[in-house]
Amino acid sequence: MLMITPRILHRLHCKKWSFFTYHHYSYHHHTPNNHLPVPLPPTIHLSRICKHPTTVKTLHASLIISGHPPDTTLISLYASFGFLRHARTLFHRLPSPTHHSFKLIIRWHFLNDVHSHVVSFYNLARTTLGSFNDLVVFSILLKTASQLRDIVLTTKLHCNILKSNAADSFVLTSLVDAYSKCGKLRDARKVFDEIPDRSVVSWTSMIVAYVQNECAEEGLMLFNRMREGFLDGNVFTVGSLVTACTKLGCLHQGKWVHGYVIKNGIEINSYLATSLLNMYVKCGDIGDARSVFDEFSVSTCGGGDDLVFWTAMIVGYTQRGYPQAALELFTDKKWYRILPNSVTLASLLSACAQLENIVMGKLLHVLVVKYGLDDTSLRNSLVDMYAKCGLIPDAHYVFATTVDKDVVSWNSVISGYAQSGSAYEALDLFNRMRMESFLPDAVTVVGVLSACASVGAHQIGLSLHGFALKYGLVSSSIYVGTALLNFYAKCGDATSARMVFDGMGEKNAVTWAAMIGGCGMQGDGVGSLALFRDMLKEELVPNEVVFTTLLAACSHSGMVEEGLMIFDFMCKELNFVPSMKHYACMVDLLARAGNLQEALDFIDKMPVQPGVGVFGAFLHGCGLHSNFDFGEVAIRRMLELHPDQACYYVLISNLYASDGRWGMVKEVREMIKQRGLNKVPGVSLVEMDVNNTTHVNVAV
DNA sequence: CTAGGGTTAG
Numbered sequence: 001m002l003m004i005t006p007r008i009l010h011r012l013h014c015k016k017w018s019f020f021t022y023h024h025y026s027y028h029h030h031t032p033n034n035h036l037p038v039p040l041p042p043t044i045h046l047s048r049i050c051k052h053p054t055t056v057k058t059l060h061a062s063l064i065i066s067g068h069p070p071d072t073t074l075i076s077l078y079a080s081f082g083f084l085r086h087a088r089t090l091f092h093r094l095p096s097p098t099h100h101s102f103k104l105i106i107r108w109h110f111l112n113d114v115h116s117h118v119v120s121f122y123n124l125a126r127t128t129l130g131s132f133n134d135l136v137v138f139s140i141l142l143k144t145a146s147q148l149r150d151i152v153l154t155t156k157l158h159c160n161i162l163k164s165n166a167a168d169s170f171v172l173t174s175l176v177d178a179y180s181k182c183g184k185l186r187d188a189r190k191v192f193d194e195i196p197d198r199s200v201v202s203w204t205s206m207i208v209a210y211v212q213n214e215c216a217e218e219g220l221m222l223f224n225r226m227r228e229g230f231l232d233g234n235v236f237t238v239g240s241l242v243t244a245c246t247k248l249g250c251l252h253q254g255k256w257v258h259g260y261v262i263k264n265g266i267e268i269n270s271y272l273a274t275s276l277l278n279m280y281v282k283c284g285d286i287g288d289a290r291s292v293f294d295e296f297s298v299s300t301c302g303g304g305d306d307l308v309f310w311t312a313m314i315v316g317y318t319q320r321g322y323p324q325a326a327l328e329l330f331t332d333k334k335w336y337r338i339l340p341n342s343v344t345l346a347s348l349l350s351a352c353a354q355l356e357n358i359v360m361g362k363l364l365h366v367l368v369v370k371y372g373l374d375d376t377s378l379r380n381s382l383v384d385m386y387a388k389c390g391l392i393p394d395a396h397y398v399f400a401t402t403v404d405k406d407v408v409s410w411n412s413v414i415s416g417y418a419q420s421g422s423a424y425e426a427l428d429l430f431n432r433m434r435m436e437s438f439l440p441d442a443v444t445v446v447g448v449l450s451a452c453a454s455v456g457a458h459q460i461g462l463s464l465h466g467f468a469l470k471y472g473l474v475s476s477s478i479y480v481g482t483a484l485l486n487f488y489a490k491c492g493d494a495t496s497a498r499m500v501f502d503g504m505g506e507k508n509a510v511t512w513a514a515m516i517g518g519c520g521m522q523g524d525g526v527g528s529l530a531l532f533r534d535m536l537k538e539e540l541v542p543n544e545v546v547f548t549t550l551l552a553a554c555s556h557s558g559m560v561e562e563g564l565m566i567f568d569f570m571c572k573e574l575n576f577v578p579s580m581k582h583y584a585c586m587v588d589l590l591a592r593a594g595n596l597q598e599a600l601d602f603i604d605k606m607p608v609q610p611g612v613g614v615f616g617a618f619l620h621g622c623g624l625h626s627n628f629d630f631g632e633v634a635i636r637r638m639l640e641l642h643p644d645q646a647c648y649y650v651l652i653s654n655l656y657a658s659d660g661r662w663g664m665v666k667e668v669r670e671m672i673k674q675r676g677l678n679k680v681p682g683v684s685l686v687e688m689d690v691n692n693t694t695h696v697n698v699a700v
Numbered sequence: 701c702t703a704g705g706g707t708t709a710g
């Protein structure tokens with residue numbers, strides 16, 4: 001048994017009771033130092049000596065031996081070491097639990113995030129004691145309600161607080177937050193308006209409520225009202241203002257807030273730095289984001305330790321098209337102390353997918369497993385990464401070994417197959433998905449439709465259209481409409497494509513491109529041009545895909561003049577830099593129409609080195625017009641540029657095959673074998689021309 | 701009592 005001397009007893013009692021109190025209330029509730037101690041149960045003194053979990057049990061044992069019943073302090077002690085179940089059992093044995101003991105047991109459960117017991121002890125206290133009005137407990141319960149997004153509990157607490165007549169601005173501010181987290185903006189505002197002495201925290205809580213409930217603009221306006229009362233925001237306030245600007249895409253206002261932070265000397269912590277960084281990523285320049293990143297990681301010694309901050313920069317690079325920079329930041333030695341979490345890894349996997357960097361991708365896979373972050377959503381990212389890197393078997397393996405597949409799992413693997421040219425496997429997976437009773441969503445429909453479009457699976461596409469209509473996916477997503485339209489166009493059903501197009505409420509450049517391409521495929525170049533004019537009338541900015549399909553449409557309809565005009569318009573009026581595809585389309589346009597010399601001149605004038613597609617188009621034209629002199633010129637120049645690319649030989653072979661010179665085709669094939677080139681395409685493609693002549697591109 | 705980062709699609 002431990003011996004307690006009077007000296008120890010006095011010293012113990014003079015200490016503040018901060019151990020049992022809660023935040024700002026602690027100052028009002030502790031026992032004043034100059035009071036003589038009332039006789040206290042032995043556990044209060046002994047509890048000070050308990051520094052280790054096992055000593056609690058020793059204490060408990062000695063209490064039993066000395067005949068003392070377990071009391072609140074012992075229970076508290078058990079709870080403080082995390083033995084909550086034990087604490088609960090003893091609590092329920094208390095002959096008459098007091099207000100104070102309820103308060104303690106609630107607090108310990110709250111600190112250990114055991115929400116259900118926080119609520120049940122509160123209810124028990126109210127039935128046992130009749131009423132239970134305590135500002136500390138109200139704060140704890142409101143925080144619990146806020147975390148659980150429990151509107152029933154929030155409303156009940158609101159009633160009890162009003163009934164208790166003891167509400168102060170702290171509790172009301174918590175109530176604003178609880179209503180806000182439950183998505184009840186109006187109720188939050190009502191409570192806010194009732195707070196008599198609003199602090200910066202009250203204002204901030206209300207601003208946060210607006211920003212988090214998709215009313216960012218109101219949040220900014222409330223900040224203006226706050227400043228009318230000559231109240232300045234703190235680091236929390238400006239943080240939510242920056243988030244508001246991010247959500248609204250307001251770079252200008254965001255910069256103003258950044259200036260306000262500097263002007264008011266608000267110290268930037270990692271939360272605010274992350275918000276600012278993210279604001280620049282989403283509405284501004286990646287360079288500005290990097291400035292914030294550098295400034296904060298230099299100015300604060302410990303600032304470089306923040307995982308979320310570091311991740312935000314990685315995400316920024318990944319989202320804004322700098323995947324290489326994201327990987328470099330990840331491998332930067334300066335940040336080696338920080339371990340990535342699932343958010344970091346998800347973003348990095350996306351960066352690898354963009355770069356098709358399979359080495360880093362596999363390394364990240366190892367990290368996912370090593371850190372035990374192997375959840376469904378990360379597995380989905382892995383599936384996507386493997387698929388985009390062309391490792392379909394690996395993608396399928398990760399998918400197949402995922403225990404809790406969700407819709408995204410199926411979508412990722414289906415889209416992966418569809419985009420890597422394995423349309424039939426994609427369709428097969430879609431069947432399996434339905435057999436396993438998964439409900440497809442808009443993304444599924446888009447993926448499967450693109451598979452259908454590429455192999456002309458008309459029936460399946462039709463049933464998907466029905467499905468999409470039934471579940472209202474066509475009107476809900478512009479992607480679904482575009483995919484449907486693209487599907488009908490690729491299957492040669494221009495009427496249905498047009499019907500889908502006309503029925504779509506909202507259209508973007510991709511939608512228009514699909515429709516322009518649909519007309520072009522039917523040989524209706526005039527229709528394509530008319531659509532393009534309509535598109536400009538609706539003040540939509542065409543993208544490079546629109547011009548690619550438009551030029552292809554002109555080419556297929558023999559509209560050389562129009563094609564040249566459009567190319568000019570694209571380069572000179574809109575300042576587009578033509579891509580290799582655009583050049584190929586132009587050469588195709590000229591060569592197909594028989595203007596071979598002009599096409600060759602065009603190639604000579606190109607500011608970049610012509611690629612495969614450009615020569616392919618030219619050779620195709622040579623074949624169409626049986627002009628082998630020009631064809632051989634092109635062949636020689638191709639061989640000079642890239643003597644060891646198998647695809648060129650395929651083009652040459654196609655040229656001879658188009659004229660039925662099978663002997664030459666055989667010779668070229670021999671040449672490929674001799675040079676040890678083995679990249680042989682495995683499909684043959686049948687294409688109908690406008691002149692109704694059939695060209696067969698023979699696989700070599 | 702108030703605050704930060706993501707992955708699937710045309």
